[in-house]
Amino acid sequence: MKKWQQRIGNWFTEHLDMPADVVLELPRITTIGHFHAYIENHRGLVLFSDNELRLRLNTGFLRITGESFVLKVMLPEEILLEGKMKEFKFIDS
Amino acid sequence: MKKHTQDIYFTGYVTVLIKGDRPELFFNQLVQEKVLVWDIIKKDSQTCEAKIRKQDISKLRMQRRGTGYKIQFRSKHGFPFLFTALLHKKPLLLGIAISILSIFFLSNTVWKIEVRGVSPELEHQIETRLDEYGVRLGAFKLTLGAPVDIQQRLLQDIPDLLWIGVQEKGTTYSLEGVPKTIVKEEEQPGPRHLVAKKKGVIVDMFVSEGVAQVGVHDYVEPGDVLVSGLIGNEPPPVNKDEKDKTEQKDTRKHVAATGNVIARTWYNVSAEVPLEETYTVLSGKQDNKYAIQFGDSFQLPIWGFGETEFKDSQEQTSVRHLRFLRWELPIGMRKTTEYERVTKQVKRTKEEATAQAEKLAKQDLQLQVGADADIISQKILHETIENGKVKLILYFQVNEDIATSQPISQGD
Numbered sequence: 001m002k003k004w005q006q007r008i009g010n011w012f013t014e015h016l017d018m019p020a021d022v023v024l025e026l027p028r029i030t031t032i033g034h035f036h037a038y039i040e041n042h043r044g045l046v047l048f049s050d051n052e053l054r055l056r057l058n059t060g061f062l063r064i065t066g067e068s069f070v071l072k073v074m075l076p077e078e079i080l081l082e083g084k085m086k087e088f089k090f091i092d093s
Numbered sequence: 094m095k096k097h098t099q100d101i102y103f104t105g106y107v108t109v110l111i112k113g114d115r116p117e118l119f120f121n122q123l124v125q126e127k128v129l130v131w132d133i134i135k136k137d138s139q140t141c142e143a144k145i146r147k148q149d150i151s152k153l154r155m156q157r158r159g160t161g162y163k164i165q166f167r168s169k170h171g172f173p174f175l176f177t178a179l180l181h182k183k184p185l186l187l188g189i190a191i192s193i194l195s196i197f198f199l200s201n202t203v204w205k206i207e208v209r210g211v212s213p214e215l216e217h218q219i220e221t222r223l224d225e226y227g228v229r230l231g232a233f234k235l236t237l238g239a240p241v242d243i244q245q246r247l248l249q250d251i252p253d254l255l256w257i258g259v260q261e262k263g264t265t266y267s268l269e270g271v272p273k274t275i276v277k278e279e280e281q282p283g284p285r286h287l288v289a290k291k292k293g294v295i296v297d298m299f300v301s302e303g304v305a306q307v308g309v310h311d312y313v314e315p316g317d318v319l320v321s322g323l324i325g326n327e328p329p330p331v332n333k334d335e336k337d338k339t340e341q342k343d344t345r346k347h348v349a350a351t352g353n354v355i356a357r358t359w360y361n362v363s364a365e366v367p368l369e370e371t372y373t374v375l376s377g378k379q380d381n382k383y384a385i386q387f388g389d390s391f392q393l394p395i396w397g398f399g400e401t402e403f404k405d406s407q408e409q410t411s412v413r414h415l416r417f418l419r420w421e422l423p424i425g426m427r428k429t430t431e432y433e434r435v436t437k438q439v440k441r442t443k444e445e446a447t448a449q450a451e452k453l454a455k456q457d458l459q460l461q462v463g464a465d466a467d468i469i470s471q472k473i474l475h476e477t478i479e480n481g482k483v484k485l486i487l488y489f490q491v492n493e494d495i496a497t498s499q500p501i502s503q504g505d
Binding site: 044045046047048049050070071072073074075076 | 115117118120121123124125127129130131132133134135138141143
């Protein structure tokens with residue numbers, strides 16, 4: 001069932017030019033330079049510290065490492081991270 | 094993000110410390126409960142610092158229950174906290190209150206009285222009167238009457254004033270007066286006759302200039318020349334035939350005839366007086382009520398409660414508004430004065446009514462002929478009682494000056 005949904009979603013994004021994050025419920029990560037990261041559509045905070053942020057996604061986790069992290073805004077499905085980012089990593093569960 | 098935190102200063106926010114094992118996970122719970130959290134910093138492995146809105150504090154406490162996390166409040170920000178902090182600073186608060194009160198007080202104080210347009214003596218007189226009414230420097234304006242009242246009282250009390258404008262400009266009373274100027278006699282009236290304005294019989298004459306044309310006991314009609322302004326012999330009537338022969342000149346001198354011609358005149362005056370009459374008068378008793386008025390309608394009585402004991406009364410209200418600097422506040426003092434009204438019923442006998450009617454008629458006539466005229470005699474010509482009214486027709490004899498001037502035309 002899930003696979004099937006994804007395939008329809010893929011078809012939508014490819015043929016109708018619809019944004020992938022909306023159709024496929026994937027996270028959208030916007031970064032401004034290395035100091036702002038705006039993550040939408042996450043599924044919860046798993047870990048947060050001065051130099052690491054780990055978020056749960058629909059598929060696996062997102063791990064951001066860096067320095068002097070501050071969560072400027074935290075909403076149920078959005079997070080604005082501020083600090084000096086070094087690495088974004090997707091981890092499959 | 095800015096959207097959330099822009100107005101936060103006005104609602105207030107606090108910095109909290111969350112302590113416990115993996116404190117950041119606590120925020121997951123919070124955001125699910127729609128608690129706005131921002132500026133989250135991890136202090137160490139056991140502590141997180143974050144900011145939340147003041148109104149979310151109770152939600153935070155609710156969420157904490159049973160989790161094992163510990164909450165510490167660090168600092169408070171924003172207007173509500175500032176305000177409560179201010180409330181605890183009694184001397185500051187007192188100072189603010191005193192300053193507002195004094196501005197209030199000073200805004201409602203008379204600071205300046207200007208009198209313009211009158212002579213210094215009159216100005217002094219006005220100032221003395223104003224002082225009597227309480228309008229003086231330093232007086233509290235709420236206790237004073239409205240400018241219109243001051244104006245009326247001044248006009249009543251100072252006969253030399255023709256008109257005075259009283260204006261209230263903030264803390265200044267500005268008065269502008271117009272003194273009565275005594276109009277001097279017309280300079281040198283032109284040549285004129287004195288003629289009769291009413292019919293009558295001359296009783297007395299005094300001619301200071303001109304030639305008397307009538308004598309005492311003469312009967313005159315309106316328009317008759319009483320005192321001529323032409324002195325000298327009348328030229329003989331010009332004969333048509335001799336017209337071109339002798340052209341006699343009018344040698345008479347033209348003067349302004351002056352004098353008093355007192356004549357006896359007569360009048361018929363009718364007067365009516367009802368036998369039974371009801372009328373209302375103010376008894377003079379009054380009751381004052383004071384109330385503080387907010388806006389246009391809400392009133393808070395502060396003095397004089399309850400209904401008046403007057404059965405019938407007439408009400409007069411005046412509202413004085415408080416001022417703050419140059420603004421008039423919607424708060425004011427309302428003074429309501431109730432005057433007792435008494436209905437009086439008068440029943441007159443026929444004689445009383447007649448006497449009353451005579452009196453009325455006489456007063457009426459005196460007004461008509463002027464104060465200088467003397468009413469010599471009166472006589473009731475006719476007396477009827479109709480519809481409960483006594484109706485009189487009276488005959489009066491009056492001695493009055495009937496002379497009026499008539500200019501002599503000097504044309505040609």
